[in-house]
Amino acid sequence: MTLMSLHSAGAHVTRAARVRSAPLVAFIVVAATASSRAVDEQPIDRGSTVRPATVFDFPDRSGGALGQLPPNAPLDVFERRRLWLRVKPPAGVAGPAGWVQLTDMRMGFGMAPAVAPATAPRGTPLPPPAPGMFTSFSRSVSGLLTGFQSRQSSYAGGSNATIGIRGLTGAELAAASPNWQALAEAERYAVPPQQAQMFANAGGLVPQRIMYVTTAAPAGATPSAGQASPFDKPSPFGGRPR
Amino acid sequence: MKGLARICVALVSAIGLVAPGQALDFGNVLQRLDVDKVIATGQQLSAATQAMPVNEEIGLGRELAARILGSVPPLADPGVQSYVNQVGRWLTLHTERPDLPWHFVVAATDHVGAFATPGGSVIVTAGLMRLMRDENELAGVLAHEISHVVQRHHVVAIMNRARARLAADVATELASQIVAKNPLVTQALLGAGMSLYGSGLDQGDEYAADRAGMVIAARAGYDPTGLVYLLTTLDSLGVGDARMQLLSATHPPTRSRIDALAPVADQLNTYAGSLQDGGRFAQIQEILFR
Numbered sequence: 319m320t321l322m323s324l325h326s327a328g329a330h331v332t333r334a335a336r337v338r339s340a341p342l343v344a345f346i347v348v349a350a351t352a353s354s355r356a357v358d359e360q361p362i363d364r365g366s367t368v369r370p371a372t373v374f375d376f377p378d379r380s381g382g383a384l385g386q387l388p389p390n391a392p393l394d395v396f397e398r399r400r401l402w403l404r405v406k407p408p409a410g411v412a413g414p415a416g417w418v419q420l421t422d423m424r425m426g427f428g429m430a431p432a433v434a435p436a437t438a439p440r441g442t443p444l445p446p447p448a449p450g451m452f453t454s455f456s457r458s459v460s461g462l463l464t465g466f467q468s469r470q471s472s473y474a475g476g477s478n479a480t481i482g483i484r485g486l487t488g489a490e491l492a493a494a495s496p497n498w499q500a501l502a503e504a505e506r507y508a509v510p511p512q513q514a515q516m517f518a519n520a521g522g523l524v525p526q527r528i529m530y531v532t533t534a535a536p537a538g539a540t541p542s543a544g545q546a547s548p549f550d551k552p553s554p555f556g557g558r559p560r
Numbered sequence: 561m562k563g564l565a566r567i568c569v570a571l572v573s574a575i576g577l578v579a580p581g582q583a584l585d586f587g588n589v590l591q592r593l594d595v596d597k598v599i600a601t602g603q604q605l606s607a608a609t610q611a612m613p614v615n616e617e618i619g620l621g622r623e624l625a626a627r628i629l630g631s632v633p634p635l636a637d638p639g640v641q642s643y644v645n646q647v648g649r650w651l652t653l654h655t656e657r658p659d660l661p662w663h664f665v666v667a668a669t670d671h672v673g674a675f676a677t678p679g680g681s682v683i684v685t686a687g688l689m690r691l692m693r694d695e696n697e698l699a700g701v702l703a704h705e706i707s708h709v710v711q712r713h714h715v716v717a718i719m720n721r722a723r724a725r726l727a728a729d730v731a732t733e734l735a736s737q738i739v740a741k742n743p744l745v746t747q748a749l750l751g752a753g754m755s756l757y758g759s760g761l762d763q764g765d766e767y768a769a770d771r772a773g774m775v776i777a778a779r780a781g782y783d784p785t786g787l788v789y790l791l792t793t794l795d796s797l798g799v800g801d802a803r804m805q806l807l808s809a810t811h812p813p814t815r816s817r818i819d820a821l822a823p824v825a826d827q828l829n830t831y832a833g834s835l836q837d838g839g840r841f842a843q844i845q846e847i848l849f850r
Contacts, residue, residue, distance in 0.1 A: 363693075365792070365796070368795070368815065400825070400829070401785055401822075420788060421792075421819065421822045421825075423792055424792050424793075424796040425795075426691070426792075426793040426796045486669055486671040487758070487805065487806060488759060488806070488809065489758065490631050491628065491631050491754050491757050492751070492754045494627045494628065494630040494754065495627070496623065496626035496627045496629075497626055497629045497633065498626050500626070500629040500630070500633050500634055501622065501625055501629055501681075503634070504629065504634050504665040505661075505663050507641040507645045508645055508649070508661065508662065509646055510649075511649065511653055513646065513649070514646055514653060515650070517646035517647070517650060518781065520838070521695070521835055521836060521837045521840070522781075522836035522837075523650065523780060523782065523834055523835060524781045524834040525654065525779060525781055526778055526779050526781065526831055528775055528778050528831065529775075530771070530772060531771055
Protein backbone atom coordinates (compact mmCIF):
# COMPACT_ATOMS: atom_id res chain seq x y z
CA MET A 319 0.00 0.00 0.00
CA THR A 320 1.42 3.33 -0.98
CA LEU A 321 1.24 6.44 1.11
CA MET A 322 -1.07 8.02 -1.44
CA SER A 323 -3.57 5.18 -1.27
CA LEU A 324 -3.41 5.29 2.50
CA HIS A 325 -4.42 8.91 2.51
CA SER A 326 -7.11 8.27 -0.06
CA ALA A 327 -8.57 5.48 2.00
CA GLY A 328 -8.43 7.61 5.10
CA ALA A 329 -10.69 10.20 3.47
CA HIS A 330 -13.63 7.82 3.60
CA VAL A 331 -13.49 6.71 7.20
CA THR A 332 -15.17 8.32 10.17
CA ARG A 333 -13.33 10.62 12.57
CA ALA A 334 -13.44 7.90 15.27
CA ALA A 335 -12.03 5.38 12.90
CA ARG A 336 -9.31 7.79 11.92
CA VAL A 337 -8.40 8.30 15.56
CA ARG A 338 -8.30 4.57 16.18
CA SER A 339 -6.19 3.95 13.11
CA ALA A 340 -3.81 6.85 13.70
CA PRO A 341 -1.12 4.77 15.42
CA LEU A 342 -1.24 2.24 12.61
CA VAL A 343 -0.98 4.94 9.99
CA ALA A 344 1.90 6.54 11.83
CA PHE A 345 3.67 3.21 12.03
CA ILE A 346 3.20 2.58 8.33
CA VAL A 347 4.36 6.07 7.44
CA VAL A 348 7.47 5.70 9.60
CA ALA A 349 8.14 2.26 8.21
CA ALA A 350 7.71 3.48 4.67
CA THR A 351 10.00 6.42 5.32
CA ALA A 352 12.60 4.20 6.89
CA SER A 353 12.32 1.76 4.04
CA SER A 354 12.74 4.57 1.55
CA ARG A 355 15.80 5.84 3.43
CA ALA A 356 17.29 2.37 3.51
CA VAL A 357 16.90 2.09 -0.22
CA ASP A 358 18.25 5.56 -0.90
CA GLU A 359 20.90 5.66 1.77
CA GLN A 360 24.32 6.16 0.35
CA PRO A 361 27.50 5.26 2.21
CA ILE A 362 29.51 8.13 3.58
CA ASP A 363 32.69 6.10 3.60
CA ARG A 364 34.09 2.69 2.97
CA GLY A 365 36.63 0.54 4.68
CA SER A 366 37.58 -2.95 5.70
CA THR A 367 38.28 -4.79 8.91
CA VAL A 368 41.88 -5.27 9.98
CA ARG A 369 41.10 -8.16 12.36
CA PRO A 370 38.10 -10.17 13.52
CA ALA A 371 35.51 -7.58 14.49
CA THR A 372 32.31 -7.91 16.46
CA VAL A 373 29.21 -6.24 15.02
CA PHE A 374 27.00 -4.71 17.71
CA ASP A 375 23.39 -3.59 17.62
CA PHE A 376 24.31 -0.38 19.44
CA PRO A 377 27.42 1.85 19.29
CA ASP A 378 28.80 0.64 22.57
CA ARG A 379 30.60 -2.47 23.73
CA SER A 380 27.67 -3.11 26.07
CA GLY A 381 25.44 -3.58 23.05
CA GLY A 382 24.31 -6.96 21.84
CA ALA A 383 26.59 -8.82 19.46
CA LEU A 384 25.00 -9.40 16.06
CA GLY A 385 27.83 -11.38 14.60
CA GLN A 386 31.50 -11.47 13.79
CA LEU A 387 33.33 -10.22 10.73
CA PRO A 388 36.58 -11.75 9.52
CA PRO A 389 39.69 -9.69 8.76
CA ASN A 390 39.65 -7.78 5.47
CA ALA A 391 35.86 -7.77 5.27
CA PRO A 392 34.75 -4.83 3.09
CA LEU A 393 32.14 -2.57 4.63
CA ASP A 394 30.08 0.44 3.61
CA VAL A 395 29.79 3.09 6.33
CA PHE A 396 26.50 4.96 6.75
CA GLU A 397 26.92 6.78 10.03
CA ARG A 398 29.65 7.68 12.46
CA ARG A 399 29.42 8.29 16.18
CA ARG A 400 32.87 9.08 17.44
CA LEU A 401 34.74 5.74 17.44
CA TRP A 402 31.76 3.76 16.20
CA LEU A 403 30.62 3.20 12.64
CA ARG A 404 27.26 1.95 11.41
CA VAL A 405 28.14 -0.41 8.62
CA LYS A 406 26.85 -3.11 6.37
CA PRO A 407 28.54 -5.26 3.78
CA PRO A 408 28.42 -3.98 0.20
CA ALA A 409 25.76 -5.32 -2.13
CA GLY A 410 26.32 -8.94 -2.89
CA VAL A 411 28.50 -9.56 0.17
CA ALA A 412 27.08 -11.55 3.07
CA GLY A 413 27.56 -10.51 6.65
CA PRO A 414 25.91 -8.78 9.57
CA ALA A 415 25.02 -5.09 9.54
CA GLY A 416 25.37 -2.99 12.66
CA TRP A 417 27.98 -1.03 14.57
CA VAL A 418 31.72 -1.74 14.58
CA GLN A 419 34.58 0.06 16.27
CA LEU A 420 36.65 2.40 14.12
CA THR A 421 39.85 1.00 15.58
CA ASP A 422 39.01 -2.39 14.04
CA MET A 423 38.95 -0.80 10.59
CA ARG A 424 41.13 0.76 7.96
CA MET A 425 39.21 3.44 6.15
CA GLY A 426 39.04 5.03 2.76
CA PHE A 427 39.14 3.78 -0.74
CA GLY A 428 42.42 2.28 -0.22
CA MET A 429 43.21 0.39 -2.61
CA ALA A 430 44.51 2.18 -5.70
CA PRO A 431 46.86 4.86 -4.52
CA ALA A 432 47.60 7.71 -6.86
CA VAL A 433 51.10 7.70 -8.23
CA ALA A 434 52.36 11.22 -8.61
CA PRO A 435 54.95 12.05 -11.23
CA ALA A 436 58.34 12.53 -9.65
CA THR A 437 59.20 15.20 -12.16
CA ALA A 438 56.19 17.43 -11.50
CA PRO A 439 57.13 21.09 -11.24
CA ARG A 440 57.48 22.50 -7.81
CA GLY A 441 55.20 25.15 -6.45
CA THR A 442 55.87 28.83 -6.54
CA PRO A 443 56.38 31.21 -3.64
CA LEU A 444 53.31 32.50 -1.90
CA PRO A 445 51.83 35.83 -2.87
CA PRO A 446 51.39 38.15 0.08
CA PRO A 447 48.13 37.70 1.98
CA ALA A 448 45.34 40.18 1.62
CA PRO A 449 43.47 41.53 4.65
CA GLY A 450 40.49 39.41 5.56
CA MET A 451 41.59 36.79 3.14
CA PHE A 452 39.57 33.99 4.55
CA THR A 453 36.36 35.89 5.09
CA SER A 454 36.41 37.08 1.52
CA PHE A 455 37.00 33.58 0.33
CA SER A 456 34.18 32.53 -1.91
CA ARG A 457 31.52 30.57 -0.12
CA SER A 458 29.50 29.97 -3.23
CA VAL A 459 31.71 27.52 -4.99
CA SER A 460 29.39 25.58 -7.21
CA GLY A 461 29.73 21.95 -7.90
CA LEU A 462 31.72 21.28 -4.76
CA LEU A 463 32.98 17.80 -4.47
CA THR A 464 31.93 16.16 -1.29
CA GLY A 465 34.74 14.81 0.84
CA PHE A 466 33.61 11.36 -0.19
CA GLN A 467 33.98 12.10 -3.88
CA SER A 468 37.21 13.97 -3.36
CA ARG A 469 38.83 11.08 -1.61
CA GLN A 470 37.50 8.69 -4.18
CA SER A 471 39.21 10.56 -6.99
CA SER A 472 42.36 10.90 -4.94
CA TYR A 473 42.67 7.26 -4.17
CA ALA A 474 41.84 6.27 -7.67
CA GLY A 475 44.42 8.61 -9.07
CA GLY A 476 41.66 10.54 -10.80
CA SER A 477 42.71 13.96 -9.58
CA ASN A 478 44.66 16.23 -11.85
CA ALA A 479 46.01 18.11 -8.86
CA THR A 480 49.10 16.04 -8.30
CA ILE A 481 51.97 18.23 -7.23
CA GLY A 482 54.84 15.83 -7.03
CA ILE A 483 56.62 13.82 -4.40
CA ARG A 484 60.11 15.19 -4.78
CA GLY A 485 61.81 16.95 -1.95
CA LEU A 486 60.74 14.99 1.05
CA THR A 487 63.11 12.12 1.40
CA GLY A 488 65.58 12.11 4.23
CA ALA A 489 68.47 12.70 1.85
CA GLU A 490 66.74 15.61 0.16
CA LEU A 491 65.90 17.24 3.47
CA ALA A 492 69.45 16.84 4.70
CA ALA A 493 70.77 18.52 1.56
CA ALA A 494 68.15 21.30 1.43
CA SER A 495 69.22 24.92 1.29
CA PRO A 496 67.23 27.46 3.29
CA ASN A 497 64.49 29.30 1.44
CA TRP A 498 64.22 32.44 3.53
CA GLN A 499 61.85 34.16 1.14
CA ALA A 500 59.36 31.31 1.38
CA LEU A 501 59.58 31.32 5.17
CA ALA A 502 59.11 35.09 5.42
CA GLU A 503 56.09 34.99 3.15
CA ALA A 504 54.62 32.03 5.01
CA GLU A 505 55.04 33.82 8.33
CA ARG A 506 52.89 36.67 7.04
CA TYR A 507 49.89 34.38 7.20
CA ALA A 508 50.19 34.02 10.95
CA VAL A 509 47.04 35.25 12.67
CA PRO A 510 46.60 36.91 16.06
CA PRO A 511 44.64 35.13 18.79
CA GLN A 512 41.64 37.42 18.34
CA GLN A 513 41.28 36.41 14.71
CA ALA A 514 41.58 32.74 15.64
CA GLN A 515 38.86 33.26 18.24
CA MET A 516 36.54 34.72 15.62
CA PHE A 517 37.28 31.82 13.32
CA ALA A 518 36.46 29.36 16.11
CA ASN A 519 33.23 31.16 16.93
CA ALA A 520 32.17 31.00 13.30
CA GLY A 521 32.71 27.25 13.39
CA GLY A 522 30.80 26.71 16.59
CA LEU A 523 33.89 25.55 18.44
CA VAL A 524 33.31 25.60 22.18
CA PRO A 525 36.45 25.33 24.35
CA GLN A 526 36.62 22.62 26.97
CA ARG A 527 38.74 22.32 30.08
CA ILE A 528 40.38 18.91 29.90
CA MET A 529 43.43 17.48 31.60
CA TYR A 530 46.02 15.49 29.75
CA VAL A 531 45.41 11.77 29.78
CA THR A 532 47.51 9.21 31.58
CA THR A 533 48.17 6.32 29.30
CA ALA A 534 51.47 4.54 28.90
CA ALA A 535 53.12 4.21 25.52
CA PRO A 536 52.62 0.78 23.99
CA ALA A 537 55.02 -1.99 24.80
CA GLY A 538 58.03 -1.93 22.54
CA ALA A 539 58.03 1.82 22.02
CA THR A 540 61.36 3.42 22.62
CA PRO A 541 61.33 5.84 25.50
CA SER A 542 61.30 9.58 25.00
CA ALA A 543 64.63 11.31 24.80
CA GLY A 544 63.87 13.16 27.98
CA GLN A 545 62.32 12.02 31.16
CA ALA A 546 58.71 10.86 31.47
CA SER A 547 56.50 12.99 29.28
CA PRO A 548 54.82 15.83 31.13
CA PHE A 549 51.90 15.15 28.83
CA ASP A 550 51.12 12.24 31.11
CA LYS A 551 50.52 14.67 33.93
CA PRO A 552 47.75 17.21 34.40
CA SER A 553 48.04 20.36 32.39
CA PRO A 554 49.47 23.20 34.43
CA PHE A 555 47.18 25.68 32.75
CA GLY A 556 44.04 24.17 34.03
CA GLY A 557 41.46 21.52 33.51
CA ARG A 558 38.84 19.87 35.56
CA PRO A 559 39.61 16.73 37.54
CA ARG A 560 38.53 13.52 35.92
CA MET B 561 72.05 33.40 12.28
CA LYS B 562 72.66 35.66 15.23
CA GLY B 563 70.34 33.61 17.39
CA LEU B 564 71.96 30.46 16.20
CA ALA B 565 75.37 31.76 17.18
CA ARG B 566 74.10 32.21 20.70
CA ILE B 567 72.83 28.65 20.62
CA CYS B 568 76.27 27.52 19.61
CA VAL B 569 77.76 29.33 22.57
CA ALA B 570 75.20 27.71 24.82
CA LEU B 571 75.96 24.31 23.36
CA VAL B 572 79.68 24.55 23.74
CA SER B 573 79.31 26.07 27.18
CA ALA B 574 77.02 23.25 28.19
CA ILE B 575 79.62 20.64 27.40
CA GLY B 576 82.19 22.40 29.49
CA LEU B 577 84.37 23.87 26.80
CA VAL B 578 83.91 27.56 27.40
CA ALA B 579 82.26 29.62 30.03
CA PRO B 580 78.97 31.31 29.17
CA GLY B 581 79.59 34.67 27.59
CA GLN B 582 83.15 33.84 26.61
CA ALA B 583 83.91 34.54 22.97
CA LEU B 584 84.04 31.43 20.87
CA ASP B 585 87.56 30.57 19.84
CA PHE B 586 87.48 27.21 18.20
CA GLY B 587 91.28 27.08 18.20
CA ASN B 588 91.42 27.25 21.98
CA VAL B 589 88.42 25.04 22.26
CA LEU B 590 89.97 22.26 20.29
CA GLN B 591 93.33 22.53 22.04
CA ARG B 592 91.65 22.06 25.39
CA LEU B 593 89.21 19.47 24.16
CA ASP B 594 88.80 16.13 25.83
CA VAL B 595 86.60 14.11 23.52
CA ASP B 596 85.72 11.67 26.26
CA LYS B 597 84.54 14.59 28.29
CA VAL B 598 82.35 15.73 25.44
CA ILE B 599 80.64 12.39 25.40
CA ALA B 600 80.43 12.10 29.16
CA THR B 601 78.72 15.41 29.67
CA GLY B 602 75.53 14.45 27.94
CA GLN B 603 73.50 14.99 31.06
CA GLN B 604 74.76 18.54 31.33
CA LEU B 605 73.80 19.17 27.75
CA SER B 606 70.33 17.79 28.30
CA ALA B 607 69.90 20.10 31.24
CA ALA B 608 71.09 23.04 29.18
CA THR B 609 68.65 22.11 26.43
CA GLN B 610 65.74 22.31 28.80
CA ALA B 611 66.88 25.80 29.73
CA MET B 612 67.39 27.06 26.17
CA PRO B 613 65.95 30.57 25.98
CA VAL B 614 62.81 30.85 23.92
CA ASN B 615 64.31 33.31 21.45
CA GLU B 616 67.13 30.86 20.70
CA GLU B 617 64.66 28.04 20.30
CA ILE B 618 62.72 30.19 17.83
CA GLY B 619 65.91 31.03 15.94
CA LEU B 620 66.87 27.40 15.60
CA GLY B 621 63.35 26.52 14.47
CA ARG B 622 63.31 29.20 11.78
CA GLU B 623 66.63 27.95 10.42
CA LEU B 624 65.17 24.46 10.15
CA ALA B 625 61.82 25.61 8.75
CA ALA B 626 63.59 27.60 6.04
CA ARG B 627 65.47 24.47 5.03
CA ILE B 628 62.34 22.33 4.93
CA LEU B 629 60.67 24.97 2.74
CA GLY B 630 63.80 24.93 0.63
CA SER B 631 63.00 21.32 -0.06
CA VAL B 632 59.23 21.62 -0.45
CA PRO B 633 57.82 25.11 -1.13
CA PRO B 634 54.58 26.49 0.29
CA LEU B 635 51.41 25.94 -1.69
CA ALA B 636 50.68 29.11 -3.64
CA ASP B 637 47.16 29.66 -2.39
CA PRO B 638 46.44 32.40 0.18
CA GLY B 639 43.03 31.00 1.06
CA VAL B 640 44.45 27.63 2.05
CA GLN B 641 47.33 29.16 3.98
CA SER B 642 45.06 31.54 5.90
CA TYR B 643 42.60 28.79 6.73
CA VAL B 644 45.24 26.48 8.16
CA ASN B 645 46.74 29.31 10.19
CA GLN B 646 43.39 30.02 11.79
CA VAL B 647 42.77 26.40 12.71
CA GLY B 648 46.29 26.03 14.04
CA ARG B 649 46.40 29.28 15.97
CA TRP B 650 43.12 28.45 17.68
CA LEU B 651 44.59 25.14 18.80
CA THR B 652 47.71 26.77 20.21
CA LEU B 653 45.57 28.91 22.50
CA HIS B 654 44.74 25.72 24.37
CA THR B 655 48.32 24.77 25.14
CA GLU B 656 50.89 25.86 27.69
CA ARG B 657 52.78 27.91 25.09
CA PRO B 658 50.23 30.19 23.42
CA ASP B 659 52.67 33.07 23.12
CA LEU B 660 55.11 31.53 20.66
CA PRO B 661 55.15 33.07 17.15
CA TRP B 662 53.05 30.23 15.77
CA HIS B 663 52.55 29.98 12.06
CA PHE B 664 51.37 27.17 9.83
CA VAL B 665 52.29 26.35 6.26
CA VAL B 666 50.78 24.02 3.67
CA ALA B 667 53.59 22.58 1.58
CA ALA B 668 53.07 21.88 -2.09
CA THR B 669 53.80 18.20 -2.28
CA ASP B 670 51.83 14.99 -2.65
CA HIS B 671 53.85 13.45 0.12
CA VAL B 672 51.89 12.62 3.25
CA GLY B 673 53.50 14.33 6.20
CA ALA B 674 53.64 17.12 8.73
CA PHE B 675 56.54 18.80 10.52
CA ALA B 676 57.07 21.00 13.51
CA THR B 677 60.20 22.97 14.18
CA PRO B 678 61.18 24.48 17.53
CA GLY B 679 59.58 27.77 18.36
CA GLY B 680 56.26 27.35 16.58
CA SER B 681 56.62 26.59 12.85
CA VAL B 682 54.29 23.85 11.66
CA ILE B 683 54.24 22.52 8.11
CA VAL B 684 51.57 20.15 6.76
CA THR B 685 51.63 18.77 3.25
CA ALA B 686 48.88 19.21 0.67
CA GLY B 687 49.08 15.46 0.14
CA LEU B 688 48.02 14.83 3.72
CA MET B 689 45.25 17.41 3.64
CA ARG B 690 43.76 15.80 0.58
CA LEU B 691 43.23 12.59 2.53
CA MET B 692 41.24 14.30 5.27
CA ARG B 693 37.48 14.24 5.65
CA ASP B 694 36.90 17.31 7.75
CA GLU B 695 38.40 20.00 9.95
CA ASN B 696 38.47 17.66 12.94
CA GLU B 697 41.10 15.58 11.18
CA LEU B 698 43.14 18.65 10.27
CA ALA B 699 42.96 19.78 13.89
CA GLY B 700 44.17 16.35 14.98
CA VAL B 701 47.27 16.58 12.80
CA LEU B 702 48.09 20.17 13.73
CA ALA B 703 47.56 19.45 17.44
CA HIS B 704 49.99 16.53 17.18
CA GLU B 705 52.65 18.81 15.70
CA ILE B 706 51.88 21.58 18.19
CA SER B 707 52.42 19.06 20.97
CA HIS B 708 55.96 18.40 19.73
CA VAL B 709 56.70 22.12 19.96
CA VAL B 710 55.09 22.56 23.36
CA GLN B 711 57.20 19.73 24.76
CA ARG B 712 60.37 20.78 22.91
CA HIS B 713 60.76 17.25 21.56
CA HIS B 714 62.86 18.40 18.61
CA VAL B 715 65.08 20.67 20.68
CA VAL B 716 66.03 17.83 22.99
CA ALA B 717 66.58 15.39 20.13
CA ILE B 718 68.61 17.86 18.08
CA MET B 719 70.88 18.75 20.96
CA ASN B 720 71.46 15.11 21.77
CA ARG B 721 72.32 14.35 18.16
CA ALA B 722 74.45 17.46 17.84
CA ARG B 723 76.45 16.41 20.87
CA ALA B 724 77.31 13.07 19.31
CA ARG B 725 77.98 14.65 15.94
CA LEU B 726 80.13 17.34 17.46
CA ALA B 727 82.17 14.81 19.34
CA ALA B 728 82.78 12.81 16.19
CA ASP B 729 83.63 15.85 14.11
CA VAL B 730 85.98 17.24 16.70
CA ALA B 731 87.70 13.89 16.99
CA THR B 732 88.22 13.93 13.27
CA GLU B 733 89.59 17.43 13.43
CA LEU B 734 92.02 16.45 16.16
CA ALA B 735 93.15 13.35 14.31
CA SER B 736 93.99 15.38 11.26
CA GLN B 737 95.53 18.16 13.33
CA ILE B 738 93.31 20.63 11.54
CA VAL B 739 92.28 23.35 13.89
CA ALA B 740 90.03 25.77 12.09
CA LYS B 741 87.76 28.54 13.23
CA ASN B 742 84.81 27.12 11.36
CA PRO B 743 81.17 26.95 12.38
CA LEU B 744 81.58 23.45 13.67
CA VAL B 745 78.82 23.68 16.21
CA THR B 746 76.48 25.43 13.84
CA GLN B 747 76.91 22.69 11.33
CA ALA B 748 76.37 20.11 14.02
CA LEU B 749 73.10 21.68 15.11
CA LEU B 750 71.63 22.18 11.68
CA GLY B 751 72.94 18.89 10.40
CA ALA B 752 71.46 17.08 13.37
CA GLY B 753 68.20 18.92 12.90
CA MET B 754 67.75 18.14 9.25
CA SER B 755 68.77 14.52 9.70
CA LEU B 756 66.19 14.31 12.44
CA TYR B 757 63.44 15.21 9.97
CA GLY B 758 64.55 12.36 7.78
CA SER B 759 64.80 9.75 10.50
CA GLY B 760 62.26 10.82 13.07
CA LEU B 761 61.94 11.44 16.78
CA ASP B 762 61.93 8.71 19.37
CA GLN B 763 58.77 6.67 19.12
CA GLY B 764 57.89 7.62 22.68
CA ASP B 765 57.73 11.27 21.62
CA GLU B 766 55.39 10.42 18.75
CA TYR B 767 53.01 8.48 20.98
CA ALA B 768 53.12 11.31 23.52
CA ALA B 769 52.27 13.85 20.82
CA ASP B 770 49.38 11.67 19.63
CA ARG B 771 47.91 11.54 23.12
CA ALA B 772 48.44 15.20 23.88
CA GLY B 773 47.22 16.21 20.43
CA MET B 774 43.90 14.51 21.03
CA VAL B 775 43.50 16.42 24.29
CA ILE B 776 44.44 19.76 22.73
CA ALA B 777 42.00 19.21 19.87
CA ALA B 778 39.25 18.38 22.36
CA ARG B 779 40.07 21.48 24.41
CA ALA B 780 39.63 23.58 21.29
CA GLY B 781 36.18 22.12 20.72
CA TYR B 782 37.09 19.61 18.04
CA ASP B 783 36.18 15.94 17.98
CA PRO B 784 39.35 14.38 19.40
CA THR B 785 38.83 11.21 17.36
CA GLY B 786 39.63 13.11 14.16
CA LEU B 787 43.26 12.05 14.39
CA VAL B 788 42.28 8.39 14.84
CA TYR B 789 40.02 8.52 11.81
CA LEU B 790 42.77 9.99 9.66
CA LEU B 791 45.22 7.36 10.87
CA THR B 792 42.83 4.63 9.74
CA THR B 793 42.98 6.21 6.29
CA LEU B 794 46.77 6.24 6.31
CA ASP B 795 46.63 2.62 7.40
CA SER B 796 44.78 1.79 4.18
CA LEU B 797 47.51 3.40 2.10
CA GLY B 798 50.22 1.30 3.66
CA VAL B 799 53.94 1.65 3.72
CA GLY B 800 54.29 0.71 0.08
CA ASP B 801 52.65 3.90 -1.13
CA ALA B 802 55.27 6.35 -2.39
CA ARG B 803 53.49 9.21 -0.67
CA MET B 804 53.97 7.50 2.69
CA GLN B 805 57.72 7.03 2.35
CA LEU B 806 58.87 9.70 4.77
CA LEU B 807 56.02 9.27 7.24
CA SER B 808 56.67 5.55 7.41
CA ALA B 809 60.37 6.15 8.02
CA THR B 810 59.83 8.68 10.78
CA HIS B 811 56.85 7.45 12.77
CA PRO B 812 55.74 4.30 14.57
CA PRO B 813 53.61 1.90 12.54
CA THR B 814 50.24 3.50 11.87
CA ARG B 815 48.34 0.53 13.24
CA SER B 816 50.29 0.74 16.50
CA ARG B 817 49.40 4.41 16.80
CA ILE B 818 45.70 3.66 16.28
CA ASP B 819 45.71 0.90 18.89
CA ALA B 820 47.62 3.10 21.34
CA LEU B 821 45.05 5.88 20.95
CA ALA B 822 42.01 3.68 21.57
CA PRO B 823 42.23 3.93 25.39
CA VAL B 824 42.88 7.66 25.10
CA ALA B 825 39.71 8.02 23.08
CA ASP B 826 37.86 6.12 25.79
CA GLN B 827 39.07 8.63 28.36
CA LEU B 828 37.87 11.48 26.16
CA ASN B 829 34.58 9.77 25.43
CA THR B 830 32.44 12.60 26.73
CA TYR B 831 33.92 15.17 24.34
CA ALA B 832 32.20 14.92 20.99
CA GLY B 833 33.29 18.26 19.61
CA SER B 834 31.05 21.07 18.50
CA LEU B 835 32.34 21.86 15.02
CA GLN B 836 29.83 23.25 12.53
CA ASP B 837 32.20 24.41 9.85
CA GLY B 838 29.57 25.45 7.34
CA GLY B 839 31.44 23.79 4.53
CA ARG B 840 34.67 25.72 4.93
CA PHE B 841 36.82 22.61 4.93
CA ALA B 842 35.13 21.34 1.79
CA GLN B 843 35.94 24.63 0.09
CA ILE B 844 39.58 24.31 1.04
CA GLN B 845 39.73 20.73 -0.13
CA GLU B 846 38.16 21.75 -3.41
CA ILE B 847 41.13 24.05 -3.94
CA LEU B 848 43.54 21.26 -3.08
CA PHE B 849 41.98 19.02 -5.71
CA ARG B 850 42.05 21.52 -8.54
